[in-house]
Amino acid sequence: MAGQGSGTVPVWDRFVRVFHWTTVTLFALEFVTDRIQWIHQPLAYAILVLVLARVAWGFVGSRHARFTDFVHRPRAVRAYLEDLRHGRARRYLGHNPAGGAMVVAILFMLVFVIASGWLSVTPEFLHVEWMHHVHHISAHLLLLMIFAHVAGVIWSSRLHRENLVRAMITGRKSAQVEAEDSTPAGPGIGARGPAV
Ligand code: HEM
Ligand code: HEM
Numbered sequence: 001m002a003g004q005g006s007g008t009v010p011v012w013d014r015f016v017r018v019f020h021w022t023t024v025t026l027f028a029l030e031f032v033t034d035r036i037q038w039i040h041q042p043l044a045y046a047i048l049v050l051v052l053a054r055v056a057w058g059f060v061g062s063r064h065a066r067f068t069d070f071v072h073r074p075r076a077v078r079a080y081l082e083d084l085r086h087g088r089a090r091r092y093l094g095h096n097p098a099g100g101a102m103v104v105a106i107l108f109m110l111v112f113v114i115a116s117g118w119l120s121v122t123p124e125f126l127h128v129e130w131m132h133h134v135h136h137i138s139a140h141l142l143l144l145m146i147f148a149h150v151a152g153v154i155w156s157s158r159l160h161r162e163n164l165v166r167a168m169i170t171g172r173k174s175a176q177v178e179a180e181d182s183t184p185a186g187p188g189i190g191a192r193g194p195a196v
Contacts, residue, residue: 008172011093013062017171019054023047023110027146030139041121044114051110064093070100077101084155091160093173099156102149109142 012020026047033040058067072080080097083089089096095103116135125131157164167173 007175009093009175010062010171011064011173012168012171013065014171015057015061016054016065017168019050019057020168023050026050027110031143037121041117044117047110048114051107054107064095067104070095070097071104072097072100084159087159089156089159091162096156099149099152102145102152106142106145106149109138109145113138113142 026043077097116138119125120131120135153164
């Protein structure tokens, strides 16, 4: 582990980075293939496999990939958002409490959208209009969440003068303010995993 103020430290392991950028690519493709179902459906199932693997990695992966590192109680998320509003939010090496909540919401919504898409092509729901609406609305709701996610990434990058997108590519972040790392704003859930 690099010392305070010097160099960079590993934060996102290879799995998290490959998972992230592959999911981004497949998710974008889902929006342009809705009329090409032989591509739309297999790609969605590929996303499902990625999400399930990410959930498993959330229990056994490296330190900042673990749910215990970034899932906080709602009170801590609210406190973080309040701090963010006043421009005094702490820097986290892993996901901050609001980002962590968004990560869980995105994973959940991906499964929901895929389930609604699958249901809408089953014989039982093929001609049930509302199921197709559920698929349409949930896919677009998730898209809105992604806009919020990217806005949060940009906001947080500006606040702490660090490039979070680059960190999701290289896996590394500046080692500065190491001492402030990762202690949740409020009580986190469960124990911490081992360091990367
Ligand atoms: C081009 C658009 C996107 C950019 C620039 C972006 C950027 C990022 C960054 C920088 C992080 C790390 C945040 C942090 O430092 O705490 C992150 C995490 C994450 N993003 Fe995105 N993102 C994008 C689109 C998406 C999309 C489309 C999805 C899913 C449909 C998504 C899902 C996630 C998830 C699940 C994580 C958590 C990563 C993990 O712990 O495995 N992102 N994103
Ligand atoms: C993350 C995964 C998925 C995303 C982001 C997604 C997104 C979309 C979007 C944006 C549309 C256009 C909706 C409209 O304009 O009405 C659409 C249509 C459609 N999707 Fe998906 N989809 C996903 C997964 C699936 C899956 C797993 C299936 C089926 C196995 C599926 C089946 C369909 C069908 C049949 C349509 C045509 C419109 C309809 O009849 O509802 N989708 N999807």
